[in-house]
Amino acid sequence: xxxxxxxxxxxxxxxxxxxxxxxxxxxxxxxxxxxxxxxxxxxxxxxxxxxxxxxxxxxxxxxxxxxxxxxxxxxxxxxxxxxxxxxxxxxxxxxxxxxxxxxxxxxxxxxxxx
Amino acid sequence: xxxxxxxxxxxxxxxxxxxxxxxxxxxxxxxxxxxxxxxxxxxxxxxxxxxxxxxxxxxxxxxxxxxxxxxxxxxxxxxxxxxxxxxxxxxxxxxxxxxxxxxxxxxxxxxxx
Numbered sequence: 001x002x003x004x005x006x007x008x009x010x011x012x013x014x015x016x017x018x019x020x021x022x023x024x025x026x027x028x029x030x031x032x033x034x035x036x037x038x039x040x041x042x043x044x045x046x047x048x049x050x051x052x053x054x055x056x057x058x059x060x061x062x063x064x065x066x067x068x069x070x071x072x073x074x075x076x077x078x079x080x081x082x083x084x085x086x087x088x089x090x091x092x093x094x095x096x097x098x099x100x101x102x103x104x105x106x107x108x109x110x111x112x113x114x
Numbered sequence: 115x116x117x118x119x120x121x122x123x124x125x126x127x128x129x130x131x132x133x134x135x136x137x138x139x140x141x142x143x144x145x146x147x148x149x150x151x152x153x154x155x156x157x158x159x160x161x162x163x164x165x166x167x168x169x170x171x172x173x174x175x176x177x178x179x180x181x182x183x184x185x186x187x188x189x190x191x192x193x194x195x196x197x198x199x200x201x202x203x204x205x206x207x208x209x210x211x212x213x214x215x216x217x218x219x220x221x222x223x224x225x226x227x
Contacts, residue, residue, distance in 0.1 A: 032213045043205065044157075044218040051213065089157065095212040100162035100170040102147060102209075102216055107156045 002027045006090045006105030013080055013112050021075040021088055021108045023064075029096020033057075033066050033073040036089040038107070044089065047075075080112045116140075118219035120206050126225045127196055135191040135222045139208030146189050147216060148181060149205045157205070163189065164211065196226045 007022040025031065035047040035057070048057030053068035062077045073090060090105040119138040127133050139146050148160040159173035163183045174180070178196075183189040193200055203223050207216040 032215075034215055036218075043220045044207075046215050046217070049215055091216075093209075093213050093215070100147070100159060100172065101212050102159075102162070102207075104149075104157045104159075 002031070002092065002094050002101075002103050004090050004092055004103050004105040007108055008106070010109040010111060013110070015082055015112055015114050016079045017112075019075070019077040019080045019084075019110070021090075021110070023073045023075065023090035023105060025071050025073065025090075025092050025103075027071075027092055027094045027096070029094045031092040031094040033064070034091040034093070035062070035064055035073070035075050036091060036104075038087045038089065040086070047088070080110070082112045082114055085110055085112050118206055118208055118217050120204075120219035120222050122222060123220065124223045124225075126227060129198060129226055130195055132192065132194045133196055133224065135193075135204050135206075135224070137189045137191070137206030137208075137219060139187065139189070139206070140217055141187075143208035143210055143217075144186070145209045145211050145214075145216075146183055147207045147209075148189070148191050149207070150202045151205055151221070152202045160191070160204075193224075196224075198226045200224060201226045 032051045034049045036044045037047045048059040050057040050066035056065045087107045094101045144165045146163040150158040162170040178194045181191045203221040205221045207218045209216040
């Protein structure tokens with residue numbers, strides 16, 4: 001079945017450091033891939049998405065490239081800020097599934113210190 | 115409305131009581147999902163509705179949990195005879211269907227005392 005494996009946290013970085021959060025997936029069909037962010041005390045928000053191989057999603061300085069050959073969708077940011085402290089979830093939506101088709105990773109907690 | 119709306123935002127109930135949680139999805143979204151998030155944990159899938167198809171109930175943890183979606187829009191998650199382990203944030207999301215992004219509500223924080 002489909003699944004998403006995400007880098008375990010927590011991750012602590014200094015402000016302006018480079019961020020990578022690894023995400024790999026298994027899917028039976030042709031999934032769309034997503035990163036969601038959950039700021040403290042809030043709901044999940046879509047951060048970025050990619051719908052086909054080699055697509056790059058980007059938003060708020062974050063980027064992720066849909067790599068079909070490595071089944072990966074790693075999240076990167078060149079210079080993190082304190083305001084980026086949150087939990088990040090990798091997810092996929094597989095059009096091939098007849099049942100539930102949205103799968104989430106376990107989440108990675110990021111803390112950025114000044 | 116503009117986004118997914120959930121009510122109540124907070125619910126405190128006594129052990130053994132029944133509770134109903136409501137979700138109003140984004141207008142036009144055919145897919146609706148319920149998830150549960152315990153403190154500091156990830157998302158636990160509960161149930162998925164897609165249009166008029168039979169729902170995917172494979173994530174419901176016990177027969178005390180049920181959900182319905184009336185008229186392809188509003189959904190209600192019911193928990194009967196609540197237990198303390200049911201305490202969590204219950205999140206609802208909706209989307210246009212397979213392959214599209216899901217939009218989440220703010221959740222209902224359920225506390226069973």
